[in-house]
Amino acid sequence: MWREIYDIVTTRTSELWNLIVQHIGISMIALLIAILIAVPLGIFLTRTPKLAGPIIGITSVFQTIPSLALLVFMVPIIGTGRLPAIIALTVYGLLPILRNTYVGINSVNRSTIQAGIGMGMTNKQQLFIVEIPLAASVIMGGIRTATVLVVGVATIAGLIGAGGLGDFIFRGLSTNSTGLIMAGAIPAALIALLFDFLLKYVENHAMPGKNNQSRASKATFYSIIVALLLIFGAGIFKTVFSNEDMVISGKADTEQEILVYMYKELIEQETDIKVKKESYITGTPNLVQGMDNGQYDMYVEYTGTALVDILKEDDFEYETPEDVYNHVKDVYDKEKNSVWLDELGFNNTYAIAVRQDFAEEHDIETISDLRNIADRMKFGSSAEFLERSDGYKGIQDVYGVSFGNVQTMDSGVVYAALDSGEIDVADVYATDARIEKFDLKVLEDDKMLFPPYYAAPTINKELLDENPELEDIINQLAGLIDDDTMRNLNKKVDIDGQTEKEVAMEFLKEHNLLKEKE
Amino acid sequence: MISIKNVTKRYNEFVAVDNLSVDIDSFELFVIIGPSGSGKSTTMKMINRLIDTTDGEIYIDDKNINDFDPVELRRSMGYVIQDVGLMPHMTIAENISLVNRLKGEKRDDNRVDELLTMVGMDPVEFRERYPEELSGGQQQRIGVIRALYSNPNIILMDEPFSALDPVTKLQLQDEFLRIQTEVNKTIVFVTHDIDEALKIGDRILLMKDGKIEQLGTPRELLFKPKNEFVREFIGKDRPRRFAMQNFNVEKWMEKNYPTVDKNTLTNIDLIHVFKSHKVNVLPVIDNMQVVGTLSLYDVLNKDIEPKNNFVTVDSKLDLDSIIKEVNENRNLLPIVKDKDMYAGVLDHTKLLSMLTAESVGGEA
Structure with missing residues (x-):
């Protein structure tokens, strides 16, 4: 197993690094939002104690919702990708911060506040000169708890295409690869531990009223703060400001992932379009919804799935698999904002x-x-x-x-x-x-129960109209991949342990679809 | 001057302060005392508007306090509370100068040092320390000088020494009295400790159920209680103890006791002098100053060197030590005033009449 992990880490370093940055990115955005909501809310609650019970109660209820359920619950409302993941993580981060802010401020010594008021502090001074500094270490404790929680739960975000280390974990689960699971889980745990350690340090040094900071430890303290800000900042920057023109998605299995890499490579080498990969999405409905609302621009669908699941025409009569393809293509052209391009050749029934x-x-x-x-x-x-x-x-x-x-x-x-x-x-x-x-x-399906599941890319109509050259680029793969080829490609990943990206590039190279880079 | 005029404070049905009128003079140390629930703290807190009055007005130098912004009003007065309430996350210097920060001003380091020195704390040692590193007594000293920092005319003190141990408490009271003679502020001092009130108060307001039971000097409360409540609150033993502790030597000393001039000791017939005055000890005076006492016994033994001690009028001796002194001084204690000038003597006969007078509670 260790060998397997080592191989993954060394051969897929940049992919792993990307996932780590994504992971920290979504966690930190969620955390930042949670802080921005929970700290002021906690302060407000100390001013209105009557509301404190109910509101803290409500956030506690949120906390008890299983993270998976919360994410899945949000998909029909907001769709897949980063936004629902960030919202769910924010909800998780709220309670510890809210509770600690409330408790922290309420446990500030009454006589200190009394003396302050008696000396002529305004409400604002009371809050900023006395209460917040004295509650700071307790509030930091809440933020620390929330951080560890959020970094952990963020692995689940992989399920709905938000990226992060959960990607590796779920891929590992679905391909039975312990190495991949560990390559996702171990860094996730390490990130949580690292933040826990750094924030613990900050928390301890936010303790007021002690002459315990030598010059050296003060320097350490500030460098840790700066390091934290940089990590926060980099993750958030990367997540917010990455600008891509086109999003290719895919279902949560190996062959889809390989195809996503092929298409991304083909499109990026021949156009200026920047392609963002937001794949490995569990559940066809999530993909369909993502296509319908324009969150995704392209993914590979199977004719049978389109016919039965998406168009709900399980009583459609057909004689050849071509009939099914032509039918779904027609219906899509009429009813949907995406179109079918040419079939790839394999039937993943x-x-x-x-x-x-x-x-x-x-x-x-x-x-x-x-x-x-x-x-x-x-x-x-x-x-x-x-x-x-x-x-x-x-x-x-x-x-x-x-x-x-x-x-x-x-x-x-x-x-x-x-x-x-x-x-x-x-x-x-x-x-x-x-x-x-x-x-x-x-x-053998001797009574022909299963409809044909021929694979073909579907792409957003508007995008294709704006970039008509995409049709030819994408159709370069048409008819190239039959059942045996696809199974063989899958084998290279699932059994031989190559990455989806490697396999995709190899295939393109073999078929002379890869341009030499200058 | 603080004028409290017909002030009432009501909480729903409960009347905390009931139509109270009292004037607090400038530069006086005004103590408010009473059992819990008597309204003493409420009265004080109405002066800096921590609590607003239900009825009536409070004037400071003829200005209604309701015309001030409460925050500005509080900043213009010093405020000391029982739990001190130092900011644990600020250094001592930052704590003392807190009012500067509240007003958005720069800290006056000289003033901080001056105040620390005034309460006997070394500025270099204490400036940069944090409150939790200080003892309770030191913390309350900081609490007191924090109130003095901006040199306010009025200082409000809410049971400032109640949480301290008895020894520290007495120390701080003494120190506080000394500071008051230096700074001369108008101080409103709330306490539930009658000994503290009697010791430090210029005047004492004794309250019960939001009303005045008696307002007067410590002596008036002790020796002219207005009613049974006051008498009970003061306690049976306290007037006598007070008298003994604040023993008025000058009032009881014998001014016409015979003396002998030191310069004549060798020339006159001393035995005759003793005989003619019918005494066996005489104070020896040299140029109006006491040099000691001379006893008949010594003279008979040809020893005419004056011996032993004397006390000064304003040395605050209690009755017990006076009796001791008299015993150790051959039953005669010369008393001196100002620069050792002879004033009179105390002897056993005088002491006896004094003791009988004090034990029946008369005024000393």
């Missing part, structure tokens, strides 16, 4: 897989063959497959197959679960490299 030895033992070739033994089988399904009309429902209706035991599990752990015998059967993607790695048998 759903498939039902069992272990090879299991198939031999029970003599199974097709899905129909499962009917007699299904009630004794354990089925590990992705959540999405369970809900789709052409998923498990279809298997039950069309094939009359009902499994004895059904478990929902992440596609990342399905293969390991199959391999260990924990489950007997699972839904997989046809292009998944792990089918080969784990020696799985893909059962």
Whole structure:
């Protein structure tokens, strides 16, 4: 495992560094907003004690909402990306700062304040000369707690395309790579510890009334403050002022990620357009919404997904896969603000897989063959497959197959679960490299339940109108990647441990799509 | 001068101060005392508008305090509280000069040093230290000089010495009295400690339920209590103790006691002098100054060297030490005034009549 982590850190240094900067960036913006809200609010509450109970109560309730739930809850309202992540993190940071500000100011010695008022302090002087300086270390303590909390929770932001170290963690989870998980988790923990340490130092030195600061330690104190400001500033600057013209997104799996890198490279080498990659988004609806509201400009969709999930036309009659492509392209042209470009060539349809030895033992070739033994089988399904009309429902209706035991599990752990015998059967993607790695048998869809899932890029109509040259650039990949090619590319990442970016560049090079750089 | 005119302070139904009228003279140390809930603190806090009056007016030098901005009014007076309330995050110098900062002025370092010196604290040692490094007594000294810093005419003190241990308390009271003779301020001093009030007050206002029970000098309260409440508040033992402690030597000394001139000691028949005055000890005077006493016993033994001591009128001796002195001085204690000028003597007979007078509570 350490070897794996080491390889990732050394070969993907710049990517890791970017994620770290992103991670600190979103955490610090959220924290800054939380401070700007919570400190004045906390001060206000000390002036209106009647409101203090209810308001601190409300923020405590926010705190108890699981971070994942809060993020997912925000997606339909605000969409994906940085904004909902920052809002959710801000909400998390509020309580510790608010509570400590309130408690800190309230615990300032009454007689000190009394003396101040008696000597003729104005309300403002009372606050700024007495209360805030004396509560400073307690408030700093709250900020410290909030920082550690926010830096930790920020890993979840990877789920909704906000970037940060969560990206590595979720990729690692879905590709079963401990190294990748650790390469995300360890720096996240280190960042939290670093901030905890630095802020603890500041907190201690914000303690008033002691002659304990020698000249040297004062210098250390100020350099730590400056360092903190620089880290804060750099992260925030990077996050706020990065200007990109086009956002390419993608779903949370390896092949999508590889394609995103290819498109980004192609577009950037042949145009002046700056491409921002905001990919690895969990859940198709989030992508569709992002496209609809213009947050994303481009991503690769599958014809079957478009037909069944997006357009909800699961009763559409078709004879060839081309029919489906043409149909969704037409509907998109009429109804949506994005258009379909040419198909890439591979069909990443759903498939039902069992272990090879299991198939031999029970003599199974097709899905129909499962009917007699299904009630004794354990089925590990992705959540999405369970809900789709052409998923498990279809298997039950069309094939009359009902499994004895059904478990929902992440596609990342399905293969390991199959391999260990924990489950007997699972839904997989046809292009998944792990089918080969784990020696799985893909059962034939003899009753043609699964619609074709041919991949093709969809792109924002307006952007394409403004930059018509994009169509040719993007279509350079059209027809180039068949099932085997895609599975092979996936294998390079998921099994051989190359990065998505490397694999993407290699592929472009092999097909002479990469221009020599001067 | 502070004039409190028909002032009432009501909290809902509760009347904290009830139609109070009193004038506090300039340069006087005015003590307000009373049991808890008597309205003593409320009265003081109305003077700098920490509490506003419900009815009535307060004038400072004939100006209604309601015409001042409360913040400006407070800055124009010194204010000392029981818990001192020094700013823990500021140095001693910053604390003393706090009012400068409030007004947005620069600190006067000379003034800080001058005040520290006045309360016997070395400026070099203490200027840059923080309050928590100081003892309770030192902290309250800082509290007092902080109030004096901008040289206000009026200083309000709310039980300033109550939280101190008895020894430190007595020290600070003495120091405070000495400072008052130097700075001469109008001081309103709230306390619940009757001994403190009697010791430091020029005048004492004894309050109960927001009303005046008695207003007068310590002596008046001690020896002419207006009612049973005042008598009880003062306590049975206190007038006698007070008298003993503030013993008026001059009033009780024998001015016409015979003396003998030092220069004649060798020339006259001393035994005859003793016999004719019917005494056995005589003060020896040299040019109006006391040099000691001479006893008949010594003279009979041919020893005519004057012996022993004398006391001065204004040395504040209590009765116990006077009795001791008299015993140790052959039952005769010469008393001197100003530059050792002979004034009179105290002897056993005088002491006896004094003791009987004090023990029945009469005025000494």
